[in-house]
Amino acid sequence: MATVASTLQNGSASTSETGLPALWEIRLSRSHNIPYYFNSATHESTWEPPLGTDTNTLKAYMAAHHSYILPVAALQQHQAVQPSKIRASQLLIKHAGSRRPSSWKEKVITRSEEEARQILLRHEAQIRSGQATLAELAVSESDCSSARKGGDLGLFGPGEMQKEFEEAAFALQVGEMSGVVKTASGLHLIERTA
Incomplete structure (x- = not known):
């Protein structure tokens, strides 16, 4: 021993x-x-x-x-034991009610939350059907600055993300993707990568 x-x-x-x-x-x-x-x-x-x-x-x-x-x-x-840190990627769609309704793509985001949900559901369908990966879509479609990295947020631990996002991300298995997750930032698809 x-x-x-x-x-x-x-x-x-x-x-x-x-x-x-x-x-x-x-x-x-x-x-x-x-x-x-x-x-x-x-x-x-x-x-x-x-x-x-x-x-x-x-x-x-x-x-x-x-x-x-x-x-x-x-x-x-x-x-x-929960891992102390995980790695995840996201595809974020903001709406007019988001905490900061602007992004690298649009100076002022005016779409409704329901319109944002419909956009995200279409992306989710593409990913689940194998037509595209979350990383591929995030590059052009995500309202998060992580888009340039395919949505990769790097490693993060408890308390580093918004509560709803963190709970959804830590509940995923590696390689698994969430459904639509709502936070103050907007609507997210989250894929746990490590």
């Missing part, structure tokens, strides 16, 4: 063995006695595999080297 903890803490396994992106390593949580992921350059830590992980390689590595250190109680505790 000491050897396993030290292997985890030293991050001695190579990227090709673990499937993790460069500079990421597997460490053992002292409080939960379960593995987590740590970036040695940024000192970021997460319970979820970081963006860019080869999940099949990681699953095989964890099954071969670390599955026996996860007693049932620790696994249940880990599953109940």
Whole structure:
């Protein structure tokens, strides 16, 4: 057991063995006695595999080297833990009642909330049917400045976004997209990316 903890803490396994992106390593949580992921350059830590992980390689590595250190109680505790930060993208459609009814696309937004909802529902239908991705549509259609990055908002944690947005984003699984989410900023489609 000491050897396993030290292997985890030293991050001695190579990227090709673990499937993790460069500079990421597997460490053992002292409080939960379960593995987590740590970036040695940024000192970021997460319970979820970081963006860019080869999940099949990681699953095989964890099954071969670390599955026996996860007693049932620790696994249940880990599953109940919310990640401290997630990554998401959005497509925002503002309306006249939005907190700031202007955007990079329109100096003054005059559409009604219902018109904004209909626009967003059409975008949602395109995404769900596979005609386009949220990122593709966000570039030209989102009223958020994140449009230039395909709607990517980067990593954020609790308390960093509006309450309704945060609740919807944290409820999603990685790769899942919300329905229409209303905040003071307007109407959003949210896709969790990590």
